Amino acid sequence: MIDLQPGDKTHDETRQGEALIVDAPKAANGKKLYIESYGCQMNFADSEIVASILSDKGFETTGDYSEADVVFINTCSIRENAEQRVRNRLSQFGAVKRRNPNLIVGVLGCMAERLKSKFLDEEKLVDVVVGPDAYRELPQLLGEVESGQKAINVLLSREETYADISPVRLNGNGITAFISIMRGCDNMCSFCVVPFTRGRERSRDPFSIVAEAQDLFNRGYKEVTLLGQNVDSYKWRGMDGEEEIAVNFAGLLERVALISPELRIRFSTSHPKDITDEVLYTIAKYDNICNYIHLPVQSGNTRILELMNRTYTREWYMERVDAIRRIIPDCAISTDIIAGFCTETEEEHQDTLSMMDYVKYDYGFMFCYSERPGTLAARKLEDDIPEEVKKRRLSEILAKQQQGSHYRLQQFVGKTVKVLVEGVSKKSDLDYCGRNDQNAMVVFPKTADVKAGQYVDVYVDKCTSATLLGTIVNH
Ligand code: 5AD
Numbered sequence: 001m002i003d004l005q006p007g008d009k010t011h012d013e014t015r016q017g018e019a020l021i022v023d024a025p026k027a028a029n030g031k032k033l034y035i036e037s038y039g040c041q042m043n044f045a046d047s048e049i050v051a052s053i054l055s056d057k058g059f060e061t062t063g064d065y066s067e068a069d070v071v072f073i074n075t076c077s078i079r080e081n082a083e084q085r086v087r088n089r090l091s092q093f094g095a096v097k098r099r100n101p102n103l104i105v106g107v108l109g110c111m112a113e114r115l116k117s118k119f120l121d122e123e124k125l126v127d128v129v130v131g132p133d134a135y136r137e138l139p140q141l142l143g144e145v146e147s148g149q150k151a152i153n154v155l156l157s158r159e160e161t162y163a164d165i166s167p168v169r170l171n172g173n174g175i176t177a178f179i180s181i182m183r184g185c186d187n188m189c190s191f192c193v194v195p196f197t198r199g200r201e202r203s204r205d206p207f208s209i210v211a212e213a214q215d216l217f218n219r220g221y222k223e224v225t226l227l228g229q230n231v232d233s234y235k236w237r238g239m240d241g242e243e244e245i246a247v248n249f250a251g252l253l254e255r256v257a258l259i260s261p262e263l264r265i266r267f268s269t270s271h272p273k274d275i276t277d278e279v280l281y282t283i284a285k286y287d288n289i290c291n292y293i294h295l296p297v298q299s300g301n302t303r304i305l306e307l308m309n310r311t312y313t314r315e316w317y318m319e320r321v322d323a324i325r326r327i328i329p330d331c332a333i334s335t336d337i338i339a340g341f342c343t344e345t346e347e348e349h350q351d352t353l354s355m356m357d358y359v360k361y362d363y364g365f366m367f368c369y370s371e372r373p374g375t376l377a378a379r380k381l382e383d384d385i386p387e388e389v390k391k392r393r394l395s396e397i398l399a400k401q402q403q404g405s406h407y408r409l410q411q412f413v414g415k416t417v418k419v420l421v422e423g424v425s426k427k428s429d430l431d432y433c434g435r436n437d438q439n440a441m442v443v444f445p446k447t448a449d450v451k452a453g454q455y456v457d458v459y460v461d462k463c464t465s466a467t468l469l470g471t472i473v474n475h
């Protein structure tokens with residue numbers, strides 16, 4: 001997996017372990033909450049829901065777990081190493097708990113859902129285990145723990161979308177935010193644990209999504225990222241006043257885009273089998289819908305794609321890429337790739353590399369295959385590619401991706417790009433950073449009259465391996 005810049009907007013594990021700071025709660029109860037999040041953007045968005053639910057009950061949030069009354073860890077199960085990281089972190093919390101036996105330790109999210117009560121048996125220090133659809137029960141569950149019991153709720157729901165809960169924006173820059181538009185996943189990719197940990201797919205009503213985006217815009221936010229495991233299968237049917245309406249993803253994108261031309265829209269993740277020309281034309285139609293699509297290929301070989309149950313072929317994927325290039329000529333495309341899936345031959349691995357040559361992805365997130373208990377692949381296929389072969393294939397994929405990223409960044413050199421200023425650059429207080437439409441990070445010297453949250457035109461004069469460098473020419 002490549003390293004991302006903090007705040008990157010694709011499915012990633014690199015922002016794991018961020019502590020979350022919340023505004024003052026409505027009526028303080030004197031208790032402090034610490035939440036740490038691992039895994040995908042959806043998990044970070046969920047932690048904002050959890051913070052909101054507990055803030056309503058008077059919890060103040062702290063960024064220092066040693067002073068917390070409640071420590072939550074919002075977990076990821078996607079690969080074995082993601083789970084291992086969480087277990088290591090839990091043993092550190094164990095040391096704090098030995099000093100402060102009243103400390104409540106909770107496990108939330110995908111690992112809670114996967115392991116259920118086993119967690120309470122395996123990890124003695126854990127007091128409460130809560131799955132992704134049960135966060136409304138958190139205040140009650142904490143009450144049970146305070147009365148001396150262990151507490152668990154891992155029920156999955158077919159309806160819960162937390163539509164009415166206004167997330168508390170955590171550790172944000174006040175300019176970009178996530179909005180969950182759906183939950184769960186109905187695809188059955190054979191390698192993936194998500195359908196088991198996050199349950200059936202359900203779409204949130206479009207009115208609450210637009211209202212949330214509008215509220216963010218009113219508060220000065222300039223970019224929203226619409227989140228779902230498979231945004232292209234967003235589908236909502238219901239009443240709009242007297243009229244029965246159906247809204248698909250293209251329709252939702254349009255509704256959010258119409259809030260203001262000053263509000264940028266991003267989204268993730270798109271599925272190659274479901275992304276429609278209608279969505280592509282909607283992106284092309286609105287300047288404020290960013291020209292960037294995260295379109296995970298997973299493998300470039302049709303036999304492997306079939307074993308993965310991705311339900312598309314190499315040719316189908318290439319046709320979708322051609323359609324993107326035709327309809328949105330300057331669109332950035334990123335991908336996820338799994339190296340060394342069950343029975344993958346060298347030739348089939350070469351097909352993945354040649355797919356990368358074909359698309360020249362702007363960004364890529366690459367992983368060795370990790371067998372997950374309970375998945376279709378774990379039940380039906382042998383995890384037969386030796387670890388060192390997986391690693392070697394992954395390193396070839398990584399090297400190829402570096403070439404692709406560099407090629408794409410170089411296309412911007414000598415051009416002027418529109419950048420949303422996100423804040424001061426990590427490396428120097430004298431520089432600002434922000435992203436262009438295609439999600440490339442751009443760094444440029446600060447000027448006194450430009451503030452974070454503004455759009456500026458930046459002339460790009462060079463690039464490093466992951467960043468464009470330039471100067472403001474217009475704002
Ligand atoms: N092993 C390795 N990578 C996986 N992913 C999902 N499940 C696994 C697994 N069992 C990757 C896929 C997915 C991304 C979020 O994580 O590439 O798109």
Ligand code: SF4
Nearest residue numbers: 039040076077078110
């Ligand atoms: Fe997100 Fe999947 Fe990890 Fe769950 S298992 S946190 S859905 S990446």
